[in-house]
Amino acid sequence: MSVWRLMLREILHRKLNFGLGVLSVAVAIACLVGAQALLQADRVITQHILADRQAEVETAVAVRQAEVEKAGAELKDAMRKHMKGLGFNVLILPEGQDLSELHLDGSLSATMPEHYVTQLAESKIVTVNHLLPSVTRRIHWDEQDMDIILVGTRGEVPIMHRALKKPLLDAVAPGNMVVGYEVHHKLGLNEGDKVTLMGQEFTVSTLHPQRGSQDDTTVWIDLAQAQELLELENLIHAILALECDCAGDRISVIREEIAGILPGTQVIERYSQALARAEARGYAKKSAEEALQREKQAGQELLDQTAGSREEIEMRHAGLASVLVPLVIGASALLIALLSYVNARQRREEIGILRAIGLQARQIMLVFLSKAVVMGLIGGVLGAVLGLGVLAFGGSGISLPVPVSEVIRSSPVMTALLTAVVLAPVLTSLASWLPGLIATRQDPAVVLQGD
Amino acid sequence: MLELTNVAKTYHGASGPVQAVNGVSVTLEPSQFVAVQGPSGCGKSTLLLMAGGLMHPDQGTVRVSDVDPYSLPPDKRATFRGERIGFVFQQFHLVPYLSVLDNVLAAALATGTSSDSAVSERARQLVDQFGLSHRMHHVPNSLSSGERQRTALARALLNEPSHLLADEPTGNLDRENAEIVLNAFSDFASAGGTVLLVTHDDHAASRAQTSLTMRDGKLDQTTKSSVATR
Numbered sequence: 001m002s003v004w005r006l007m008l009r010e011i012l013h014r015k016l017n018f019g020l021g022v023l024s025v026a027v028a029i030a031c032l033v034g035a036q037a038l039l040q041a042d043r044v045i046t047q048h049i050l051a052d053r054q055a056e057v058e059t060a061v062a063v064r065q066a067e068v069e070k071a072g073a074e075l076k077d078a079m080r081k082h083m084k085g086l087g088f089n090v091l092i093l094p095e096g097q098d099l100s101e102l103h104l105d106g107s108l109s110a111t112m113p114e115h116y117v118t119q120l121a122e123s124k125i126v127t128v129n130h131l132l133p134s135v136t137r138r139i140h141w142d143e144q145d146m147d148i149i150l151v152g153t154r155g156e157v158p159i160m161h162r163a164l165k166k167p168l169l170d171a172v173a174p175g176n177m178v179v180g181y182e183v184h185h186k187l188g189l190n191e192g193d194k195v196t197l198m199g200q201e202f203t204v205s206t207l208h209p210q211r212g213s214q215d216d217t218t219v220w221i222d223l224a225q226a227q228e229l230l231e232l233e234n235l236i237h238a239i240l241a242l243e244c245d246c247a248g249d250r251i252s253v254i255r256e257e258i259a260g261i262l263p264g265t266q267v268i269e270r271y272s273q274a275l276a277r278a279e280a281r282g283y284a285k286k287s288a289e290e291a292l293q294r295e296k297q298a299g300q301e302l303l304d305q306t307a308g309s310r311e312e313i314e315m316r317h318a319g320l321a322s323v324l325v326p327l328v329i330g331a332s333a334l335l336i337a338l339l340s341y342v343n344a345r346q347r348r349e350e351i352g353i354l355r356a357i358g359l360q361a362r363q364i365m366l367v368f369l370s371k372a373v374v375m376g377l378i379g380g381v382l383g384a385v386l387g388l389g390v391l392a393f394g395g396s397g398i399s400l401p402v403p404v405s406e407v408i409r410s411s412p413v414m415t416a417l418l419t420a421v422v423l424a425p426v427l428t429s430l431a432s433w434l435p436g437l438i439a440t441r442q443d444p445a446v447v448l449q450g451d
Numbered sequence: 452m453l454e455l456t457n458v459a460k461t462y463h464g465a466s467g468p469v470q471a472v473n474g475v476s477v478t479l480e481p482s483q484f485v486a487v488q489g490p491s492g493c494g495k496s497t498l499l500l501m502a503g504g505l506m507h508p509d510q511g512t513v514r515v516s517d518v519d520p521y522s523l524p525p526d527k528r529a530t531f532r533g534e535r536i537g538f539v540f541q542q543f544h545l546v547p548y549l550s551v552l553d554n555v556l557a558a559a560l561a562t563g564t565s566s567d568s569a570v571s572e573r574a575r576q577l578v579d580q581f582g583l584s585h586r587m588h589h590v591p592n593s594l595s596s597g598e599r600q601r602t603a604l605a606r607a608l609l610n611e612p613s614h615l616l617a618d619e620p621t622g623n624l625d626r627e628n629a630e631i632v633l634n635a636f637s638d639f640a641s642a643g644g645t646v647l648l649v650t651h652d653d654h655a656a657s658r659a660q661t662s663l664t665m666r667d668g669k670l671d672q673t674t675k676s677s678v679a680t681r
């Protein structure tokens with residue numbers, strides 16, 4: 001015989017009272033756990049919807065990105081092709097060079113030191129590429145009795161801070177000669193032929209096809225040889241360059257940059273109208289970039305909008321739960337208190353006699369509270385199962401994208417379960433406290449006087 | 452020894468005060484079996500409750516084995532009752548969901564001996580002694596009145612009290628069961644215990660060594676034998 005046995009026997013004796021108590025605990029706990037589980041399900045659904053949207057947006061952005069890259073590649077390619085066709089389109093000349101001379105004769109007379117090109121190459125210049133020092137003079141080729149433009153080049157000077165680029169124009173090896181179309185056509189030259197220019201022998205190494213420009217009347221030889229022939233040791237007439245694919249008012253930017261590195265030079269741009277075509281492709285690339293930007297922005301807006309509306313739903317649910325759960329718990333506590341009180345009334349006689357035969361008040365209280373704890377534990381577990389059952393069976397209705405077990409294992413639901421297991425017995429104990437106290441305070445004589 | 456000195460009790464009911472017990476003095480020595488008789492409403496039950504440490508008298512003193520139970524704090528008084536006094540009532544007052552054996556053993560909860568094997572053994576002996584062995588695991592609901600009162604008697608005796616207080620214990624019993632109960636009282640007194648039996652049954656009273664008569668809250672001075680009434 002023990003107080004526990006007394007408690008258990010009483011529970012079995014008054015099953016209805018106990019059952020109703022357990023039920024009301026279970027309902028309260030089911031409400032608490034169910035609400036948390038459904039809120040968690042909400043969150044999971046939101047995460048999945050957002051992830052889906054994110055993926056959609058990312059795909060759309062990736063498509064646009066590919067478009068931009070393609071447009072960029074096309075532009076680059078087109079630029080390369082144009083530039084290659086056009087040759088160098090920026091000329092860096094000494095400040096004193098009269099441009100009329102260039103345009104009228106295709107010849108240059110003002111000189112600058114050859115090391116300017118090194119200076120430029122070693123600078124941080126970004127607006128031009130492919131630096132090529134040259135001397136250029138219109139001469140009469142006495143040996144062939146023909147006016148030509150003689151160009152001496154030594155090959156491109158690599159820009160120090162840039163990756164090496166494939167040269168637009170290969171250097172002409174000393175003793176070799178590259179010949180423009182008009183010249184070799186008129187003279188009937190073939191590759192490998194030996195010719196004499198200003199008393200020096202050259203081997204024809206390359207014959208250019210017709211270009212329809214000054215190049216057709218041009219002969220290219222090694223820079224050093226040209227300098228020697230023209231008595232221009234260590235001097236050059238011009239640095240040819242290729243402008244980079246930069247946007248805006250290109251030439252003024254180039255001028256500004258070069259003026260900073262090589263004062264005393266002037267910069268002119270050739271064939272600028274031809275670049276307009278390339279520029280058009282630049283616009284195509286730019287508009288593709290803008291489309292990409294718009295896609296990104298629209299995607300972000302979609303994501304924000306989805307997140308916002310989901311948040312609103314979640315907040316509404318949480319708000320509902322924050323009212324409903326305490327209400328149900330309060331109601332259940334009240335019901336348990338009531339049931340406990342009814343129970344205490346029912347037990348007046350037995351408590352009276354137990355007091356009469358010597359049981360202490362705390363023993364009576366223990367019987368009440370231990371019953372409350374048992375009621376709370378059973379009701380708590382039952383309620384937790386019920387609450388999760390709501391999710392398991394209601395889950396199909398809300399089309400949960402993950403297994404229910406995943407939601408159950410999440411920390412908010414686990415916390416709710418833990419709270420439930422702790423809260424339920426505390427709730428029932430508190431609710432049974434006062435009725436228990438009333439029972440222990442009851443005067444046993446009142447019951448026994450009935451005799 | 453049970454010693455009541457000038458005890459009095461007035462109830463303050465809805466229809467005004469009722470003087471239930473009005474200055475009673477009586478001393479019961481060990482081995483004495485005393486009956487208090489009197490008409491209904493004369494204050495017998497009230498007297499018994501005051502004697503048993505269950506109702507604080509308005510006036511006068513109660514001493515049980517030289518201890519005034521009302522000088523003890525409530526829990527100590529409860530334990531004191533559990534150790535020194537056995538109660539038997541007309542309505543049995545068994546715990547409805549406990550078996551006969553558990554009802555008997557419930558008395559040991561008061562003394563903290565409920566898990567002692569000696570106490571369990573004594574409980575079985577008492578159950579056996581009162582012819583309840585075959586009903587040991589039955590709940591009160593399925594017992595006859597006689598069986599119920601025998602269970603209550605076994606419970607009252609479990610803690611080997613020095614006093615037995617009984618309020619109309621034979622009121623609901625047939626003659627045979629009444630005899631069993633009254634014989635148990637006699638045996639208890641013979642073994643050195645003190646018995647106070649309140650009843651209006653002449654036959655029950657006749658089994659006591661001493662029978663006192665109570666009227667309007669007071670004891671008559673006419674006594675059957677040597678009980679000290681003052």
Ligand SMILES: Nc1ncnc2c1ncn2[C@@H]1O[C@H](COP(=O)(O)OP(=O)(O)OP(=O)(O)O)[C@@H](O)[C@H]1O
Pocket residue numbers: 449451462463464465469470471489490491492493494495496497498651
């Ligand atoms: N709680 C109470 N409130 C008011 N009056 C009471 C109360 N209990 C008892 N009385 C009154 O006190 C008087 C004595 O009651 P008590 O129960 O002691 O009588 P009794 O002798 O035991 O009667 P019975 O033989 O019928 O059991 C009665 O008149 C009764 O009505």
Ligand SMILES: [Mg+2]
Pocket residue numbers: 451495496497618
């Ligand atoms: Mg009475």
